[in-house]
């Protein structure tokens with residue numbers, strides 16, 4: 284069991300899967316910059332994250348539901364959870380639904396986030412959560428995602444990787460990949476094409492650059 288202080292935000296999973304350096308910049312160095320993609324995603328989530336619920340007989344929709352798992356060491360929020368209530372009380376089934384901008388992606392970034400939500404809901408309600416759903420803004424439809432053994436294993440291994448990165452306290456070196464870096468909100472601070480930034484904390488790299496510039500001016 285993990286302490287409240289040691290819980291990993293579920294959002295970190297998509298960052299570490301997209302790029303370990305991006306994860307470290309955001310979660311270890313606490314650097315965040317908006318770009319068009321993140322701003323659009325934020326607006327979408329602000330629309331659905333307001334905590335409220337809609338109740339029908341034996342069916343309940345919880346919007347912006349806070350979730351956590353002390354067993355897995357995860358914490359986060361679900362855009363929407365559909366709860367099917369047991370006639371005698373309690374929750375019989377739970378379905379997490381995650382709203383995303385754009386279209387479905389080849390990478391598992393959205394699926395691991397959904398899986399982590401399912402793991403939390405399983406612990407919270409002592410049930411199995413065999414599937415979740417992703418709703419993509421551009422597609423205007425829900426896609427069902429099986430929370431199968433492979434997806435669970437991948438999600439758990441990402442959590443382990445995050446804990447290893449946190450323990451190391453280091454920022455992985457930048458590896459420039461056009462398809463990722465060109466849409467990354469942190470490209471300007473990461474400087475992936477600059478060999479000097481690789482493997483160093485960005486703040487220390489920038490400080491070194493300032494010191495070098497000052498030394499040049501003093502000559």
Ligand code: SF4
Pocket residue numbers: 301302303304305308457458459460463464467468469470473474475
């Ligand atoms: S710019 Fe590229 S290497 Fe740097 S954090 Fe973003 S995706 Fe990773």
